[in-house]
Amino acid sequence: MKGAIIVGLSELSTLRIFEFETPMKEKLTALKVITGNRFDNQQHVLIESSRGHYAFGLYRNQGLYGSEKYKSLQEKFGKSVEPGKVYEVTIWDAVGWITLLTIEFKIEDHNKPIPGETVAKIKDTIGLYEQGKVHCSDCDRVIDRVDIAGRYFAGMFCAECWNGTAGQHKGKGGWREIEKNETYD
Numbered sequence: 636m637k638g639a640i641i642v643g644l645s646e647l648s649t650l651r652i653f654e655f656e657t658p659m660k661e662k663l664t665a666l667k668v669i670t671g672n673r674f675d676n677q678q679h680v681l682i683e684s685s686r687g688h689y690a691f692g693l694y695r696n697q698g699l700y701g702s703e704k705y706k707s708l709q710e711k712f713g714k715s716v717e718p719g720k721v722y723e724v725t726i727w728d729a730v731g732w733i734t735l736l737t738i739e740f741k742i743e744d745h746n747k748p749i750p751g752e753t754v755a756k757i758k759d760t761i762g763l764y765e766q767g768k769v770h771c772s773d774c775d776r777v778i779d780r781v782d783i784a785g786r787y788f789a790g791m792f793c794a795e796c797w798n799g800t801a802g803q804h805k806g807k808g809g810w811r812e813i814e815k816n817e818t819y820d
């Protein structure tokens with residue numbers, strides 16, 4: 636037996652951040668009791684659009700001051716950023732097979748909803764996916780799903796990033812090389 640909490644796409648603009656934290660954990664715990672299923676992650680929260688469902692995770696940043704993760708947050712959000720005020724949203728297809736979007740945002744008050752521009756990006760990504768398109772997980776370019784050159788875990792890459800003519804592993808064999816050397820242990 637399975638269960639999920641379904642959040643309407645339009646509710647993303649009004650649900651407050653804290654509602655995704657403790658109350659959501661309590662709901663998920665209740666679902667565990669109802670279904671007898673053993674799970675404890677937020678992938679059992681689904682976003683519902685008019686055409687489908689998407690797995691949704693919202694995580695408060697755990698990066699400690701001075702860590703590599705904190706340094707990357709400072710690059711994005713400024714030197715004085717407080718780690719606990721940065722959240723990450725990930726959207727997967729309904730079965731968690733592919734990552735459609737991972738996006739970080741900063742919020743000053745947990746009593747506020749996800750920022751409008753982040754919700755807009757989520758809606759844009761879901762809209763694209765429903766038209767058969769995705770963002771490359773590296774360069775963010777929009778590509779047709781049929782043009783996905785390769786995958787690494789839940790990431791999907793355009794031909795340039797996959798083959799190393801663009802992206803984070805440019806000139807070093809691209810994500811193709813990374814994937815080749817992955818043992819998936």
Ligand SMILES: [Zn+2]
Binds near residue numbers: 776795797
């Ligand atoms: Zn790319």
